[in-house]
Amino acid sequence: MALLAEQIKSVALEMGYEKCGIIKISQLDGYEEKLNERIDRIPEAKGFYQSMYRFTHLQDTYPWAKSIVICVRRYGKYHIPEHLNGMIGKSYLVDVRKDENSKELQDSLKLEKYMQGLGIRAENERGFSLAPVRFAAMKAGLGVIRKNNFFYTENGSWVHLESWLIDKELESIEVPKIKACPENCGLCIKACPSASLSEPYTMNPIACVSCVTTFMGRDMINEKYREQIGNWVYGCDVCQDVCPMNKNRWEEIEEFPNLQELSEHISLEKILKMDYSFLEEVMQPKFWYIDKSSVWKWKVNAINVMVNNYKEQYREHIMYSCNDSNSKVREMAEWAIKKLNLQ
Template sequence: MNIEQLKKEVIEYSKQIGIDKIGFTTADMFEELKQRLVTQQELGYQSGFEESDIEKRVNPIKLLPKASSIISIALAYPSKMKNAPRSTKEDRRGIFCRASWGKDYHDVLRDRLTKLEAFIKEKLPEAQMKSMVDTGELSDRAVAERAGIGWSGKNCSIITPEFGSYVYLGEMITNIPFPPDQPIENQCGSCTKCLDICPTGALVQGGQLDSTKCIAFLTQTKGFLPEQYRTKIGNRIYGCDTCQTICPINKGKDFHFHEEMEPDPEIAKPKLKPLLTISNREFKEKFGHISGSWRGKKPLQRNAILALAHYKDKTALEDLVQVMHKDPRPVIRGTAAWAIGKIGDITMEPELRKALEKEQDDEVKQEIEKGLSFLAEKAGI
C-alpha cells in the first residue's frame, strides 16, 4: 500500500473523530531526551510517578520490536470556565487545574487512539500498533516535539501555535514507515515569564523542572506537605496552571471542541468545607470521572484544609476542629491543627491543647505545637 496515501487518509480520519492535531515522526532513539533524563535522575528532580527505566522512555523499539514510526496526537482543552461560581466568605472554593476539568483525559485520548488503530488495521491488517497516554513509557512531550505538534516551552509544556499549551497528548508506535513531519521552531525567544512567576521556583531554568518542588506534583503527594510549600498552594486542590496562564502564547486561547472536556463548575471549583468530610462513596460519585481523583481523596482533603488556612476562613474552624479530633488519618488531623493555628482565632487554643493531650502520633503533635505557636504569636505572647 502507498504509505504516503495512507498518511493522508489517517490525517483526514483523525479530523473526523475529533483529533485536533496530528504529527508523525520516526521511531529512532530519543538521544537528547536520554541525556536530560539521566541529569534529572542525578539531580533528584524526578517526581517518582514516571517510568523508572530510562531505556524504555527513550527507545521505542523496546516497546514495539518492529517500530518504524510514531503518530502523535493532540486534543485542545478549554482554558475558561463558563458560569464559574464565585468564592464567598461563607463558602470558600478550591480549584482543579484545567487539565482535570471534564472527563479524565486518559479515557478521552485512549478512545481516539483506539479508533485510529481500528482505522489503520482496516486499511493495513498487518499493521502493529502500541498506543499510550501520559502513563505510558514514552515521553508524550518528546514525541510531540519531534512530530511537529509544538515546541517544548520553557515551562516544560508542549506549546502549539494553534492552541497554545492547552492540549492533551498521546501517541501510537507502529511498524508502518510513515514519512516524518518537521519539528516546529521554538518560539519562546527571550521570554522568561513562566520562570519568573513559578510560585516555588520549580522551573530551575528554561525547560528544566524540579518536579519535587512543582505545585502540580505537591498537590498529588499523600504525606504532610513540607512547611515551606503550604502557603504557596493557595486555593489549589489539584494541579497548577500558573506557568500556563502567564504564557503570552496562551493569551486568548480557549477552545471548546469536546463536550466531554467541559467542566462541571461545582466539581472543577468545589466548595472547600464539604470536602473535609466527604465519604469514599460520595467522593467516587462526584470526582471519580476526573483525572484529579486518581490519588484518592486524602491529598485533595489535605489541600482543601490548606486552602481554608490560605483564606483564613473562620467559618471553617468548627469543621477543622472536628477533623482534628476525629479523623483517623494523621496527615489530615495534623494539617487541620496547623490550619487552625494559621487562621489565627485565639479562642481555639483550648481545642488545640485538648487535641495535644490525647494525640499519640508524634508528627501530629508537632503540627498541633505549630498551631499553638501561631496563636501565641497572634496574641503577642
Template sequence: MSPEQYTRFIKAETARLGFDYCGIARAVQLDEDARRLEQWLNKGMHGSMRYMENHFDLRIDPGKLVPGARSVITLLLNYYPATEQQPGAPMVSKYAYGKDYHKIIKNKLKELLSRIHDEIGEVQGRGFVDSAPVLERSWAQRSGLGWIGKNGNLIHKGAGSFFFIATLIVDLPLLYDDPVAADFCGSCTRCLDACPTGALPAPRVVDGSRCISYYTIELKEQLIPEQMQEKFGDWMFGCDICQDVCPWNRFSKATGEAALEPLPEILNFSTRDWEALTEEKFSEIFRHSPLKRAGYAGIRRNLRLRQI
C-alpha cells in the same frame, strides 16, 4: 497503498476520532533527550516519583516498545474548558475538570489501531498516553506540532498548550512532518516569574519536586515541607499558573470532547462544600475523575493547606 496514502488515511481517522492535531515523525533513538533526562533524574528533580527512573531504555528508543518501529504518530486532544471555576474556590487544574482522560484517549487509540488493521493490514503498533515510558513532548516537537515552551509544556502556535498528548508507535512507513525548530517564546519569562514555588529555575527546566502539582497530586505523604505550605494559594489539585500566564494561550478554544466537560461539582463547590464532602460521596462523584489519583485523604490534606 503507498506511504502517502497510509498517511492521508491515518490523519483523516484521527480527525474523525476527535483529535485536534496529528503529526508524524520517523522512529529513531532519542539520544539528546536521553542525556537531558539522565541529568534531570540525577539532580533529583523527580522528587519521590521513582517510576520516572524505570524503563530508561524504553523511553528513548521506540524500537524497544514496538519491534521494527518505523513511525511515531503524535496526537493532541484539547481540554480547555468553556467555563472555569470562580476565583476563591478550591482550585482544580483544568485538565481534571472532566472524566479521566487516560481512558478516553486509550479507547480512541485502540479504535485508530483497529481501523489501521482493517484498511492497511497487519500493522504492529502500541498506543500510549501519559503514564507510559514515552517522551511524548519530544515526539510532538519532532512531528511539527509545536515547541517546548519555557514552562516545559508543548505549545502549539495557533492553539496554546492546554492539550493532552497521545502517541501511537507503528512499524509502518509514513510521510513525516517537519519538526518545529524555532523557539517562539522569545524573551518572555512570564511563566518563570509567576511560579510561586520556584519550580521553573531556568527555561525548559521543570523541578518536579517543587511543583504545586507534585505536592497536591503525586506526593502521598501527609506532611508537606513547611517552606512550601504557604505558597499554594487556592490550588487544591494541580496547578495551571505557568499556562494561565502564557501569552500563547490567548488562542485557546473550548474543547469539543463531551467527556471532558467539567463536572458541575468542580465548577460549583465552595470551600464549605469540599470540607463537608464525605469519603463515600467523594468516591461516588469522582469515580471517573482524575481527582481519584490524590484520593480523599490527599484532597483533605490539600484543603488544610489552603487555610495556612
C-alpha cells in the same frame, strides 16, 4: 508507505484532532541526553525522572515497534466553572484520557481501531503514554516546547497529546510555523509560586505545585512548599496562565461532559464533608493522579488551602475534620487549629 501515513493523518484530522504526525522510533535518540541534562541540573529529582528512562530504549520493551503516531487535541475550548478556576488545574477538569463520556476518548479508540483495520499493530497507554509525547510531538514538527516545559501549537499549551506505537515504518513530519519564546521573556519563571521553574526549559518536580498536590506531597504538614501551594487543591496553572503565548487562546465555547454537575459538589467546605465512597467512586476516576488508597489527600489539601487563605467561615469545617475517619486528615486538622490559634 507515504500513502499509509497520509491516510492515518487524514482520518485523525477528520475526527477533530488539531494535528497528527508520525516519527520513526530512531528519532527519539536525543531524548536520553535531554533526560540526563535535566537530572544533572536537578539531582534531587533523580528519583522522579528515573521512571522516564523507560522511554529511552523503547524497542527493548517493544521490539515490534517501528514508529510513533502522535496526535494533538485542543481542550482549551471548554467552559470552566468559575469557582474551580485556580483551585483545580484546568487540564484535569477536562481530562479526556480515561473519560468514557468524552468524544475525545471515543475518537481515540476509533482511530486506534482504524489503524488496526489497515493491518497495523497499534498500542496506546491512555494514562502516562508509551512514549515521551512532548518530545515526540516536537520531533514531528507539530509545535514547540516553551520555557515552562509545556508543548504549544497555534492554540497555545491548552492541548492534549497522545501517541501510539505502531509496527510500520512511517513518517509524517511538519515544519512548525509558530515562533519560539522571546529571548527576554521569563514570565513563567517569575510567576512560578514554588520556584519549580528556576530556569528556562527545566523544572523541579519536587517543588512543582501540581506534582505536590497530586501524586506527591503525602506529608503536607511538613511539606517544604506547603505555603507556596496557595489556593491549589489539585494541580496548578500559573505558568500557563501568565504565558503571553496563551493569551486569548482559551475559548469557552463547549461544555465538558458532566463537569458542571460535578462542580456543584466541589468546594473547600464540601471536600471536607465528602464521604469516602464519593471520593473513591466519583472523584478518583475523574482525578486519577490521586489513587484510591490516597483519596484522603483531597481533604488534607483542602485544609492546607484554608490555612493559606484563612477565613472565619473555615473554622467550623476545620474543627469538623478533627473527627474524620482518616488519621491523616485528623492530624492535618489538629495542626491547622494550632497553626491558626483557633483553640
